[in-house]
Amino acid sequence: MSLPHAILTALLERPSSGLELTRRFDRSIGYFWSATHQQIYRELGKLETDGLIRALPAEQPTRGQKKNYEVLPAGRAELARWTAASQDPKPHRDPLLLRLRAAAVVGTAGLEADLRRHLELHERQLAEYQEIEQRDFPPGRDGTEDRLRHLVLRAGIDLETFWTQWLRRALADFAELPDGESTRPA
Template sequence: MALRHAVLAALLGGELSGYQLTKSFDLGVANFWHAQPQQLYAELTRLEKDGLIAGREVVQESRPNKRLFQVTDAGLTELADFTAAAAKPAFIRDDLLVKVQAADHVDTEALIAQLSERAAFAQGKLDLFDKLLRNMRGERTEDEFLRGGDPIGPYLTCLRGLAFERGNRDWCQRTITILRARARSSQQSI
């Protein structure tokens, strides 16, 4: 049951509406978790019912009203308890890897197409994360920010997201190169 804690963690930066939460969880800005809008709205309702967040209505004129939520003291306690408890290891679970696992038995071109797409996607996220990091640290160098910048949590998770996507991109590109080379040499031997 970590979605609730992910939402709590996301709200620590300041109050947000369901819609704004949706945006951050969607664009991968919240690289520490991923969730559908429907899940978020449902979770917000539950969290408020349980008193872990408090919502306030904001009336708007030329757009629908919205509710902004912020973490309560009870919410902070809940997060502290969650942090103290043991974390389960995170496993990879990826369609694309399943396909590559079967590489010897499926069409190489189809595989390469998907790897390219994934590499491009990863590059997109890389660019985004890079921008976010620069934004967070402002004028400071990375070292300066890491030593005393504030808040540090989102910066650290963003660094993990960056490394993950870099790993993704590099592996995809390398795999493409390998598969292409093998395709060429097996053609020659026919």
């Protein structure tokens, strides 16, 4: 149940409208907590009725009904509570690893191309993170907030590094396999 807290965090960083939030979830926040605009609008509604956020009065009252939300004290308190509360790590679910395991019994046909595609996607993501690191975290700055945000970015970088390396190893292994068809033909 993290979506409301992701939204509270985003709104504390900067009050935003639903659409702005959606955009921010496509970038920075979405790197470790993705959400669609429908989820966001629904959750904004809930958070508002729960009294954790409120819509800022618009400057132009009627023109395009964009609403900017800000976090209320109760919302900040709830976020602090949630952040400090102990949480168990959820078990992973990775379809790609599952497919590899399935390939061990039904054959590897077709899988290699997709591994290659995933490798490309992860390489692109890694490059993007590294750009952000160079742009936003030049050596020297070390406020507490920067430190924490940099730490989160490092997790992203290291994870993508893991995936690119693992996928390269997998592809190298595939190349040595006796044959791309089926290990146990039906």
